[in-house]
Amino acid sequence: MANHQKDFLFVLIKSLSKSEKRQFKIFASRLETSSNTKFIELFNILDKSEGYDEKIILKNGNIKKVQLSNLKSYLYKQILVSIRLNIPNQNIRYQLREQIDFATILYNKGLYKQSLKILDKTKQQALENDEKYMAYEIVEFEKLIESQYITRSIQGRADELVIQAKELNYKNTISSKLSNLSLQLYGIMLKTGYVKTDEEYKYINDYFKKHITKIDERKFGFRERYWFYNAKLWRSFLVQDFLSCYKYSHKWVTLFYDNENMIFQNPVFFLKGNHYLLESLFMLKYKSNFKKYLALLEETTLDSRFPVNDNVASLSFLYIYNNKLNYHILEGTFAESEYLIPIVLDKMTLHSEHLDEHHEMLFYYKIACIYFGNEKHNECIFYLEKIINNKNLYVREDLACFARILCLIAHYESGKDFNLENQLKSTYKFLIKMNDLHEVQKEMIRFLKNLNSIYPSDIKKEFVKMKERFIELDKNTYEKRAFLYLDIISWLESKIENRKISDIIREKARLNNR
Structure with a gap:
């Protein structure tokens, strides 16, 4: 897991590639004098260390404690200067x-x-x-x-410059307004997830309209159009209008493919657009397009013109492998996807310094879903508990909520229901605290709580009743988000028909020709 509290200088040195370290040493040798060799010595100590420890620095070198702070600042700056002098020409x-x-x-x-x-x-x-x-x-x-x-x-230079300044200022102002709106909507999404009531829906719509008025789309260039689609996308995600999510994320991605040079100049924007396009397709269960755009994304990132740096590499891993897991969940091919899990875990370690906790937990949730679909409930519980026991997860509360619901089901399925009553109470309290207790969750907790008191001969009838109840809830705009995290209906069908949940989901995927 990423440790964001590490010393900045130490993290910077550890992020350097072999060529960057070699370039720095060549650069530093030009600066080397009798008075400044200590900063090179500090670099060598930190480069060889497994962790940042001032005691090791003071013990192994000629550096005194009173000098350390200034030396670290100087070394940090010189490393950045060295990197700056060797930036690839394509930027x-x-x-x-x-x-x-x-x-x-x-x-x-x-x-x-x-x-x-x-x-x-x-x-x-x-x-x-x-x-x-x-x-x-x-x-x-x-x-x-x-x-x-x-x-x-x-001649006429003054007028020309004034006109250019006005046009550029207008477009930059529009870009700033749209990027502000997009960021604010994204912040709401991270904190609260999808809208839950008509009041919240109205608030988001009014908020969006207020900030989008008096903007003329006909005057947009590439960047203004990008931020416009971005803001429209987040508004659509918040209100669970997944067709609009697909519409605007597709426009976003198409904008880049129509302006190919922008893919390589703005790789982060390109990657994010593709991720949201794939997420929209996942929500809509459009398998054919999902597979098509995932393959196209991976192909583009392997293009020799695609920038190579730590940030881009981490985001490429995050979006490509998150969606590879999603594709198998969509197809119900859980057994076939298990080969991805050790790859994902290794890459999570490799990119640990660049992944935030939310995305690490999201990977754990996807892995848990793979194991649940493959009826490996102990492994499923292991990864869900990584989310549940994380006390620092303050964003995307819905992820933490549904991890608990899935964990309850996994405990029931594994036969570890001796402590189910306490887990139900704990989950119920958590959901109330998070202000995230919806009908789907209430019904699930009530159902699991009553299972132990139902005669074995009547259990199937109860599963049938619950399935009918959840089918109704799935039609409710504000309740259907539960089914985006957890395919409860397919699980109920597997219990009713005494079949594997993977078979149920795979069969549904085959019948869905999209």
Whole structure:
């Protein structure tokens, strides 16, 4: 599990690749003097250490405690400078920033025409790559030069720059408004999950309309369109309109494929869009499109032009493997998917510094679902308890709630029901505390609580009654979210028909031709 409390310098050093460490040592050797060799010594100590321990640093080297804080700050900065000097050329933002820096140097030397020439060329490159914030910065720099010095570079230059500044400022303002709205909706989703009542639905709709008015979509460029689809997507997720989720996530992904260079310039946005598209397809049970877009995503990430860095690698793992598990859950091919579990666990360890706790717990929930579908209830309980016992999980309360419900069912199925009464009470209290007690959960707890008092000959009748009750609840907009986390109806059918739940789900998947 990621430990986000580690020393920042230590984590940075451990994140370096072999080539980056080699580059740093070459870079540092140029700086090496009799007065600053200690920061190189500190680097070597931390590079060889398994964990951050000041006692080891002070014991093994010539570094004194009073020097340590300043040395760490200096070393941290020099590592970043070394990495900055070796950034791959494909990163357009670094290229643009470098050119702006060159123009600033020329400006400070009084070489105004040379500075303006670089700025004009860089501005065109920024606009071609939809880097409007940087383009606006360049225009403001050009205005500064033109307003202070008589360059006579182009007639009508002042009017041209003013018009450009206004257009870029407008588009950047729109992007900022839409990105703010998207972030706020995303925050609501993380904290509370889907809307639960008509009042919440109205609040989200009103909130969205308030922030989306007076925006002209016809004037959108790539970035404005991206944030517009992003905000529309989160509004759709919150109100459980999964067809709209599919619509806007598909528009999001198509926007990137229609502007292929943006995939490689903005890989994080591209990955997230694909993840939400796959999640929408999972909710709608569109297997064919799910398989198609998952394969296309994996193929694109293997393209030689696709950026390679720690952040992108972690997100690629997160989204591709989360959806590989989802595909098997959708198909009911639980036994066939077990090979993925050790791969996922190994990769979770590999990317531990870059995964937040929520996504780690989400992987555990998916793994538990795989084991439950394969009737390996002890393994299912093991991974669910990792979620239940996590006291630091403050986001996506619905994940914690349904982990408890599934854990109750797994205990019942495994025959470990001697302590079921206490678990029911504990789960009930938790759901009340989380303000997440819905009819599906109430019915499930009530049903499990009464099972021990039902005659064996009547149990099947009770399962039939519960199935009918849940089919009705599945039609309720605010109750159906329970079935997105846990296929309770298929479980009930497996008990009624005395068949494996994997067979039930696989059969439903075959009948669903989408």
